[in-house]
Amino acid sequence: MKNSLLAAIILFAADSCNYLSWDFPFCKQLSDWDNELTCYKELNEDLTCTWLPAPSAPNSINYTLFLKWERITKLFRRNTSSPSITIERKNLFMNRSASIWIAVNYAHASCVKGKNISVTPRKAGKCLTPSNIQAHQITKQLVIKWNLSTTPTEYELRYREALTEASQWTRVPIESNAINITVSNATSSYIIQLRCITKDGLHCVCIWSKEILVPHKLMNKPRISYNATTEISPGRRSVLLKWEVMQSENTIGYYIAVERIPNSCRNSPNRIILKDREVLLNISMAYYRINISAYNNAGESPQTIYTIPDFSATDLPGQINVKPHGTDAVVTWNPEYSPKCFVVDWGTRKEDMRMKIVATTAGNFTLDNINPYKLYKIMVHASDVCQCESFRGHEKTFGVTHFYLLEGVPRIGPTNITILNITKHSAFVKWSEISADDCMGFLQGYKIKYIDSSMNKFLAASINSSTTSYRLTGLKEKTIYRVEISGFTKAGEGSPSFSPQFSTLKYEKGEFEGLMTGLCFSMMFALVFAPMTCILMLKRLKISCWSSVPNPRKSSAIQDMSTWKPISKSLLQTLPDNDTTSLYVIEHDEKASLKLEHFTDGIEDSKHDIRESEEPSNNIGINIIHKEIPEKTVTSEKDGIISFTVPLLSDYTSMECSQKALMSLTVKLPARAAHPRLEMELSSKPTQTEHQVLFAPQDYLKQSQVVLLPPRPTLMEKVNLN
Structure with missing residues (x-):
């Protein structure tokens, strides 16, 4: 027994420590905040908790609801920004008691908490509230009524001023079985609530009814939301007005007062009572003013004044003529029918319009005390009512005109x-x-x-x-x-x-952009085509001023062999050292092999076998067909000089073309040449001999360097040519 008691004490101490640790130690108890925390079970068994907002708290404030279940260490908490919260059934232990409190978290990190309440969800059903609550005000009294409950129940009332959000609630106890209560000294609009009083053995929670606004007086005037004016007949028009009011649920009806401008019958009643928020009037073209107000049992709201604007009639029954007469003006008209009277309105503006009832059918009227340089508006209306009664449903506008007694020039410009x-x-x-x-x-x-x-x-x-x-x-x-x-x-x-x-602008819209676009395109054109033009001009100038080096493939040196001219060896010896002299003419048999050995400083460099191509080449201007040269081509042979005609028609010719051309000639060659760096090896045969021409390996050869050497008896000689 002692062990069980000791265990219970330890568990209770542990729960107390946990409770204190969960209850924010930095949140202080706010003594003046009677939050009136109430939690009750809904029909769906959800738990709803409501409380009063914290005093002096901003609109955007965070509340935290804490719920500590009995014999459960885990603390339940929920955050909300409104003074109410609903906890779902799945988070509840219906038969277990819970301690609930509210903490308020301010923006500056401070925290306050309200009073704790204890709730068992199964026993926290909502009690019945008074039904059909009605409230109104009479002279300095607030009257509240409700239906009698089937079960005798005591209620309490609380109320506060509606215009002040921070006003405090005032509670008034109500006797049992009462069905109404009257609060004296009511001088403002109020919000009221009723609820039952909890008794012992009453297993339900009494909650306040919804807030009911009881206006002391309708303090907001109606606001015009729609207006339309339509001509319905000559001289008559209809005006439709609609409006809105605040607290329309507390409004019984509306007063509509139609006032003619001007109106000499000041005391004539002309009030319309409506339940709807719209009115349709049929009136003449005269000026009218409409006053609209809402009313209830507490009184009447301020009036909204609507002046019907001028309406330009397109078709009026008659014409009005005005003629100045000194400081007066004579108005005449011709009526189509004879009403009981005419009503004449005249003035410079709505505020100073005057009215005169003319009970004659003469159709003329004199206006006195007319000011010059001022615009007057004159309206004549026909009416079958000529006493101080309402003209609204009887008169019809006959004609409208404007006139100046004396005109001047405008005193200002527009x-x-x-x-x-x-x-x-x-x-x-x-x-x-x-x-x-x-x-x-x-x-x-x-x-x-x-x-x-x-x-x-x-x-x-x-x-x-x-x-x-x-x-x-x-x-x-x-x-x-x-x-x-x-x-x-x-x-x-x-x-x-x-x-x-x-x-004014310098360019039209888009003109400057067009000019800039054209300039940009011109610059681009110049940058693209100017270099091309310069290149073409340079090419033409080069062709005109500097002749190009001829193409050896297109040389005409070997095209006409009959134009060869004799060249002496002495001419070759007179050439300078830096001139190219690499032409050899050697006589040998047709079938003998011709060998050229090129030595440099006594060292054999290479040997070339040169033979005549038996197949013609495809290159035009290069191919030389081998044929014998007639004997008449050789003109003389004296002092080692061989003379024959060579068709060298251009300054330069290729080595290969010249060699092939000269080797085809039947001219005897000398045994040696004068150049010390070249050596030729000739092979002779007893057959027919021919002249061979050998050149140093170079691309081009001047015509003046072509030399035909005389034949020697030996076929193998080393020739040096300078």
Whole structure:
């Protein structure tokens, strides 16, 4: 027994330590915060907890609900930003008691907590609240009524002012079985709530009813949301108005007061009572003012005043004529029918309109004390009611006109002159029209002038008074202008108004971009084609000034063998050392092999077997067909000089072509040459001999270097040629 008790004490101490560790030690208890934390079970067995917001707390505040179950160490917690939270059934132990409290986390990291409550979910059902609660105000009294409950229950009431969010609740106890309560000294709008009072043995939770607003007075006036005016017949129109109100659920109806302007029957009642938030009126073309207010048992809201705007009638039954007569004006008209009376309205504006009932059918009326240079509006209405009664449902407008007793010129020009869409040669001008008070007469139109930077003034146009914009044309590019606009009446032109200075553009829209695009393309064209043109011109200049080196393949040296001329050995010896002298002509048999040995400083460098190609080459101008040279080609042989005709027609020819050409000649060759660096080995046979021409290995040979050497009896000789 002692061991069990000791274990229970240890467990309780452990739970207490855990409880204290979970209960934020830095959160202090707020003594003045009666949060009225209440938790109750819904029909779906979820647990809902509600509480009052923390005092002096901002709108964006975080609450943390802590729930500590009995004999369970784990602490349940949930965060929310509203003063209520619902815990789902899956997180509840229905038959286990729980301790619940609320902590408030402020933005500056401080924390406060409210009072703890103990709840067993199975026993926390919601008690029945009073049903059909109704409340209203009468003179300085707040009256609340509700239906009687089947079970005798005590209730309590709390209320606070509706206009102050931070106002404190005031509680009022209610006797058992009461069905109403009256609160005295009610001087404002209030929010009320009712709930039952918990008794011993009552296994349910009493919660407050929903908040009910009881306005002391409808303090917000209606707001017009829609209006429309339509002409329904000559001289009559319909006006449709719709509006909205705040706290419409507390409004019983609306008062509509229709007032004619002017109205000589001030005391005539003309009030309409409506339940809907709209009204349709059929009235004449006269000025009317409509007052709209909401009402309930507590009183009437402030009025919304709506003045019906002027309506330009397109078809009126008659015409009105006005003629000045000194300081008076005589108004005449011709009625189509004879009503009981006419009603004449006249004045310069709505506020100073005057009204006169003319009970005669003569069709004339004299207006006295008319001021000059002021615009008057005159309206004549026909009516079958001529006493101080409402004219709203009876009168019909006969005619409307405007007149000046004496016209003058406008004292100011138009206002708000604006220059728009400025281009190279034009600009668009807008302005506001001259008011009727400043026109001093019937405005006939506007004169528009513009002044350039040289102070030259030009008249642009004269336009009618209904136009308030104009496009100036014919302006000079890149020039500063000012616009002068004045109005004119029958009496003449009035004072002008000036616009701010503006400057026309140098280029039209897109013109500058086009020029830049063309310039860019021109520069690109020049950069691309100019080098090509220069290259072509340089090539032509090179051809004209410097002849090109001929192509050996196209040489004509061997094309005509009949044009060869004799060349002596003495000519070859007179050439300078740096000139190319590499031509040898050697006589040997046709079938003998011709060998050329090239020695450099006594060392054999290479041996070349040179033989005549038996197959013709495909290269044009290079192929030389082997044939015998006629004996007449050789003209003389004296002093070791062999003379024959050589067809060298150009300055240079290739070594190979010249060698092949000369080897085909039947000319005897000398045994040795003068050049010390070259050696030729000749082989002779008893057959027919021919002349062979050997050259040093080089690409080109001058014609002056071609030498034909005389034949020698021996076939193998070493020849040195300088």
